[in-house]
Amino acid sequence: MPSYKLYKMIHLAGVVAVCMSVAGMSFHAWLGGTKEAAGAARKQLMALHGVAMFLSLLGGMGAAATAGFLGGEAGFPHWVMLKLVLWLIFGALPVLPYRKPEHSKWLFVAVPLLVAFAAWTAGGFLPLTR
Numbered sequence: 001m002p003s004y005k006l007y008k009m010i011h012l013a014g015v016v017a018v019c020m021s022v023a024g025m026s027f028h029a030w031l032g033g034t035k036e037a038a039g040a041a042r043k044q045l046m047a048l049h050g051v052a053m054f055l056s057l058l059g060g061m062g063a064a065a066t067a068g069f070l071g072g073e074a075g076f077p078h079w080v081m082l083k084l085v086l087w088l089i090f091g092a093l094p095v096l097p098y099r100k101p102e103h104s105k106w107l108f109v110a111v112p113l114l115v116a117f118a119a120w121t122a123g124g125f126l127p128l129t130r
């Protein structure tokens with residue numbers, strides 16, 4: 001059985017790889033590149049995105065379960081529901097760069113903000129100041 005630490009490593013590596021695949025497409029679209037011109041590289045980034053989405057979900061759910069956040073008295077907490085919505089949003093991100101290339105540069109601001117929000121969500125909105 002993987003430990004909490006290993007699940008969290010898988011989760012975070014998956015999140016980083018999802019962001020890298022979106023960043024690659026966003027930069028290309030920002031410079032005027034099209035889906036067609038991206039060719040095989042886009043397909044490889046899409047494959048990376050798919051594998052990384054799977055790993056982020058596996059790692060996230062595994063970490064939540066091993067930390068005791070899921071099942072039993074904990075049930076299925078609201079923050080896990082919210083994380084799943086965020087996960088779906090990250091899943092849809094690759095459609096944006098080539099569909100709205102004029103906005104693709106804003107993904108370099110919006111995606112880190114979304115990641116920060118997802119980090120705050122993890123474990124249930126713990127206080128940000130002490």
Ligand code: HEM
Pocket residue numbers: 008011015056057059060061063064067069080083084086087090114115118119120122123
């Ligand atoms: C793609 C969407 C997601 C992003 C960007 C994301 C991002 C992050 C980040 C940056 C952290 C580190 C912050 C921390 O450890 O406190 C984290 C932790 C965590 N995430 Fe996610 N996450 C996502 C989806 C999910 C999903 C679907 C689950 C499933 C339950 C999940 C469960 C967790 C858990 C359990 C932790 C560790 C919380 C703790 O240490 O208390 N995440 N996530």
